[in-house]
Amino acid sequence: MTFKSTGITFIISLCIIFSLYYFLEISLWWLILPLLVFMFFVIYGSANIQFNFYTKAFCSAITKEKQIAVTFDDGPNKEYTPKVISLLEEYNAKATFFLIGRKIEGNEAIVIQIDSAGHTIGNHTFSHSFFIDFKNVSGFKDELNKTSDSVFNLIGKRIKLFRPPYGVTTPNLAKAAKALKYQIIGWNVRSMDTRNDNEEKIILRVTQQLKPGAVVLFHDTSEKTIHVLKQTLEFAKQNGFKIVSMQSLLNIQPYE
Ligand SMILES: [Zn+2]
Numbered sequence: 001m002t003f004k005s006t007g008i009t010f011i012i013s014l015c016i017i018f019s020l021y022y023f024l025e026i027s028l029w030w031l032i033l034p035l036l037v038f039m040f041f042v043i044y045g046s047a048n049i050q051f052n053f054y055t056k057a058f059c060s061a062i063t064k065e066k067q068i069a070v071t072f073d074d075g076p077n078k079e080y081t082p083k084v085i086s087l088l089e090e091y092n093a094k095a096t097f098f099l100i101g102r103k104i105e106g107n108e109a110i111v112i113q114i115d116s117a118g119h120t121i122g123n124h125t126f127s128h129s130f131f132i133d134f135k136n137v138s139g140f141k142d143e144l145n146k147t148s149d150s151v152f153n154l155i156g157k158r159i160k161l162f163r164p165p166y167g168v169t170t171p172n173l174a175k176a177a178k179a180l181k182y183q184i185i186g187w188n189v190r191s192m193d194t195r196n197d198n199e200e201k202i203i204l205r206v207t208q209q210l211k212p213g214a215v216v217l218f219h220d221t222s223e224k225t226i227h228v229l230k231q232t233l234e235f236a237k238q239n240g241f242k243i244v245s246m247q248s249l250l251n252i253q254p255y256e
Contacts, residue, residue, distance in 0.1 A: 010038040049186035050169040055174035059186035061213035063087035072220040075083030076107040089234040093243035098163040101147030115155040140176030158256035187217035
């Protein structure tokens with residue numbers, strides 16, 4: 001289901017209703033039906049990155065090997081990002097951190113630490129504003145460029161992986177990402193670690209969904225995630241899952 005296929009289906013439905021109106025004199029109120037269906041799919045498709053509605057997003061890999069990727073959004077965080085890095089080191093795991101540009105100031109050493117520990121850095125916009133999806137193409141480009149510049153000034157690499165805030169995509173976001181040559185990264189295992197307060201439930205939710213090629217979404221913003229991560233890493237180890245970088249799981253380039 002993409003925006004294009006939804007749009008084509010909508011237009012065909014309108015043509016059918018107009019034909020029926022012309023030949024069989026049905027009521028034009030029938031037009032409300034395809035309009036509602038179209039609006040529903042546009043909202044649903046925009047809110048779910050896995051549908052590739054406006055643009056292709058990498059959400060998992062097709063593989064039989066027991067390899068998975070773990071990702072952390074919304075850092076860098078002074079308190080929790082270093083804890084995540086230590087845990088990953090303990091389990092010899094490589095992860096990807098999608099950073100919010102405005103949080104880099106004051107946390108520069110953490111950004112350098114992520115990179116020097118062998119993890120990957122991706123773009124999670126500069127502001128991560130709740131209203132970010134109302135931005136035009138140049139607004140999204142600014143968001144991406146500001147974060148990219150801050151990271152480049154610290155590690156000397158141009159980041160090329162982009163995770164849209166809240167997993168929401170829009171036509172303007174897709175255009176900006178394409179123009180700046182970003183690969184859009186989603187997930188197929190959402191931990192819900194920012195919404196659910198019950199650690200056991202989060203652990204169960206994640207571990208039950210772990211399959212070869214999975215991409216797991218966490219947030220390095222709370223103590224709860226540290227506990228959940230520890231349990232997830234332990235589960236992965238016990239069950240023979242190797243935690244690899246995004247680039248090696250998906251065979252893509254994380255930097256320019
Ligand atoms: Zn986020």
